[in-house]
Amino acid sequence: MTDHSAQTLHIVGGGMAGSEAAWQAANMGVQVVIHEMRPKVETFAHQTGNLGEMVCSNSFRSDDDEQNAVGLLHWEMRQANGLIMTTADQHRLPAGGALAVDRDPFAETVTARLKAHPNVTVSYEEITELPADGNWIFATGPLTSPELGKAIQAETGAEALAFFDAIAPIVYAESIDMSQAWMQSRYDKGETEEERTAYLNCPMDREQYEAFIDALLSADKTEFHEGETAGYFDGCLPIEVMAERGRETLRHGPMKPVGLTNPHQPDVKAHAVVQLRRDNALGTLFNIVGFQTKMKYGAQTEVFRMIPGLENASFARLGGIHRNTFINSPTLLDAQMRLKRKPNIRFAGQITGVEGYVESAAMGLLAGRMAAAEILGQELPEVPQDSAMGALIHHITGGAEAKTFQPMNVNFGLFRPVDGLKGGRRGRKDRYKAYTDRAKAAWQAWLSNFS
Numbered sequence: 226m227t228d229h230s231a232q233t234l235h236i237v238g239g240g241m242a243g244s245e246a247a248w249q250a251a252n253m254g255v256q257v258v259i260h261e262m263r264p265k266v267e268t269f270a271h272q273t274g275n276l277g278e279m280v281c282s283n284s285f286r287s288d289d290d291e292q293n294a295v296g297l298l299h300w301e302m303r304q305a306n307g308l309i310m311t312t313a314d315q316h317r318l319p320a321g322g323a324l325a326v327d328r329d330p331f332a333e334t335v336t337a338r339l340k341a342h343p344n345v346t347v348s349y350e351e352i353t354e355l356p357a358d359g360n361w362i363f364a365t366g367p368l369t370s371p372e373l374g375k376a377i378q379a380e381t382g383a384e385a386l387a388f389f390d391a392i393a394p395i396v397y398a399e400s401i402d403m404s405q406a407w408m409q410s411r412y413d414k415g416e417t418e419e420e421r422t423a424y425l426n427c428p429m430d431r432e433q434y435e436a437f438i439d440a441l442l443s444a445d446k447t448e449f450h451e452g453e454t455a456g457y458f459d460g461c462l463p464i465e466v467m468a469e470r471g472r473e474t475l476r477h478g479p480m481k482p483v484g485l486t487n488p489h490q491p492d493v494k495a496h497a498v499v500q501l502r503r504d505n506a507l508g509t510l511f512n513i514v515g516f517q518t519k520m521k522y523g524a525q526t527e528v529f530r531m532i533p534g535l536e537n538a539s540f541a542r543l544g545g546i547h548r549n550t551f552i553n554s555p556t557l558l559d560a561q562m563r564l565k566r567k568p569n570i571r572f573a574g575q576i577t578g579v580e581g582y583v584e585s586a587a588m589g590l591l592a593g594r595m596a597a598a599e600i601l602g603q604e605l606p607e608v609p610q611d612s613a614m615g616a617l618i619h620h621i622t623g624g625a626e627a628k629t630f631q632p633m634n635v636n637f638g639l640f641r642p643v644d645g646l647k648g649g650r651r652g653r654k655d656r657y658k659a660y661t662d663r664a665k666a667a668w669q670a671w672l673s674n675f676s
């Protein structure tokens with residue numbers, strides 16, 4: 226292994242997050258070594274030995290920095306001279322409002338820019354342990370090598386490291402029709418009023434349930450990628466697989482109607498009930514409990530809008546099940562993305578429980594700057610929660626519900642509401658503009674801490 230001097234920053238993984246982290250730290254004057262296992266050790270999804278390789282789609286999604294949270298993240302990263310964004314701009318392809326790129330030249334340029342940087346060295350090797358000393362960022366992504374996965378698990382405990390995500394769809398609270406839904410925990414369980422009303426319930430009669438099962442059975446589904454195991458964990462079977470096992474299975478599982486009374490129709494017993502649970506401390510997002518799925522995105526919106534109360538639902542993210550290594554960041558990491566038990570180690574990228582190229586690069590950008598500031602002895606104020614960067618890091622390191630923690634895309638549901646603005650669909654345009662204006666000002670103020 227290369228230089229272990231106290232001032233060197235070691236970054237494991239040269240993907241979206243690791244490449245960005247290296248660039249940011251190197252630009253602050255810190256010596257960086259990127260340890261990348263490819264091309265010596267391969268993953269099932271990567272095709273090359275390039276740094277910053279896009280493993281699937283060639284899109285960084287919406288580039289609209291006024292009305293879209295991911296577009297806002299692009300803007301914030303550009304303001305911070307982000308390697309991933311500035312290189313994406315260089316290799317942009319026409320794609321309407323989206324930022325799509327020519328993937329091979331993109332990754333070749335990311336690699337070339339890092340290799341040409343006087344403060345960056347690339348060491349092609351697999352790292353299989355969490356070192357006890359030195360400054361480290363682990364940005365090994367959803368396909369972290371199995372040996373390193375074992376070492377992380379030994380440090381964090383089996384409960385705190387997942388090898389799959391089983392994502393239930395997440396709905397914006399404001400888009401749920403509360404004239405049909407109601408808040409109540411099963412059998413009114415709980416010590417406090419908040420606990421007794423922790424779930425949001427959507428009732429179905431027999432006819433609605435039967436139609437829902439038919440729709441689940443006939444919906445378009447995605448298959449696992451080659452090389453991903455198709456074995457599901459107990460307890461996270463996709464709902465459509467549960468439905469295939471018998472038409473009544475869901476009614477005896479996540480959709481059981483017991484212990485609940487519909488205040489809108491107290492005399493009518495629901496045939497089935499879909500439950501949603503708060504997904505963030507702000508109460509702006511709700512996940513549909515037990516509804517992890519392999520249905521295609523188009524099919525999901527169609528099928529889930531059949532649920533009474535969700536006819537006009539807007540989704541912060543749709544469901545999925547993928548091979549994905551990620552840690553329980555809300556319990557394991559401090560606000561600076563350091564492992565609480567081993568603060569010489571930071572995590573960044575998808576392994577921290579964000580989802581997507583842009584979000585991964587964004588967390589790399591923060592981790593790189595934070596690690597460099599620590600090495601240089603600079604104090605950094607907390608990343609402002611009102612910026613897109615801040616909303617995301619705050620979510621993974623504290624705002625998210627640790628027990629049900631699953632990877633998250635950036636979305637406006639993670640932002641604190643702006644006072645005095647209209648809720649609902651009508652006020653959306655103004656609200657999003659207010660979020661993005663506030664975010665930009667907060668982010669620029671934070672960046673002014675770096676000379």
Ligand SMILES: Cc1cc2nc3c(=O)[nH]c(=O)nc-3n(C[C@H](O)[C@H](O)[C@H](O)COP(=O)(O)OP(=O)(O)OC[C@H]3O[C@@H](n4cnc5c(N)ncnc54)[C@H](O)[C@@H]3O)c2cc1C
Pocket residue numbers: 237238239240241242243260261262263268270271278279280281282283284350351352353364365366367368369370373450548573574575576580581582583585586
């Ligand atoms: C199959 C698949 C498809 C995806 N498709 C999309 C998509 O279309 N759009 C999207 O936005 N997101 C997608 N994602 C999610 C995610 O955004 C990307 O995986 C993204 O690249 C994550 O960035 P990262 O830096 O965290 O990880 P990566 O970009 O995967 O980088 C991690 C790097 O660490 C290296 N590494 C792993 N273990 C070790 C080790 N022990 N030692 C040294 N190096 C190691 C890997 O070789 C890799 O280069 C997909 C994920 C997967 C698995």
